[in-house]
Amino acid sequence: AIERTFSIIKPDAVAKNHIGAIYNRFESAGLKIIASKMVHLSKEQAEGFYAEHSARPFFGALVSFMTSGPVMVQVLEGENAVLANREIMGATNPAEAARGTLRADYAASIDENAVHGSDAVESAAREIAYFFSAEEVCQRTR
Numbered sequence: 001a002i003e004r005t006f007s008i009i010k011p012d013a014v015a016k017n018h019i020g021a022i023y024n025r026f027e028s029a030g031l032k033i034i035a036s037k038m039v040h041l042s043k044e045q046a047e048g049f050y051a052e053h054s055a056r057p058f059f060g061a062l063v064s065f066m067t068s069g070p071v072m073v074q075v076l077e078g079e080n081a082v083l084a085n086r087e088i089m090g091a092t093n094p095a096e097a098a099r100g101t102l103r104a105d106y107a108a109s110i111d112e113n114a115v116h117g118s119d120a121v122e123s124a125a126r127e128i129a130y131f132f133s134a135e136e137v138c139q140r141t142r
């Protein structure tokens with residue numbers, strides 16, 4: 001089915017000028033970018049986005065990292081977009097990420113791991129709404 005998923009290019013990958021290379025991976029895999037913007041997250045925005053992780057030991061470091069510089073946030077649309085994007089990204093820990101994935105190629109550690117992607121269609125809808133208004137998400141008919 002055609003799905004939408006939410007994606008973040010994290011501060012490490014933005015700082016290293018990998019935005020274009022990462023967008024190329026999405027587009028080459030047939031995913032369409034239907035919304036996109038650069039944002040520098042506030043502490044409150046990062047804490048709210050990652051609320052499900054608030055009890056985890058890495059939460060403070062995660063929020064600190066995610067607010068350390070601008071990120072690119074985007075909505076990707078395509079066939080099985082949620083799983084397709086997870087395959088493009090590779091495992092959360094770059095040490096375990098398959099060759100040719102974004103995390104294998106661009107991530108330095110599990111904390112600074114270049115990209116985020118939704119883990120399910122339901123979380124994708126919530127994450128998209130967290131960053132984009134309905135008018136900011138475009139219809140791509142061609």
Ligand code: CMP
Nearest residue numbers: 053058062092110111112113115116117
């Ligand atoms: P992300 O998909 O953005 O969701 C939460 C982030 O927490 C995750 O990517 C990792 O970058 C980071 N993180 C740090 N330590 C861990 C861990 N032990 N397990 C899962 N995520 C972790």
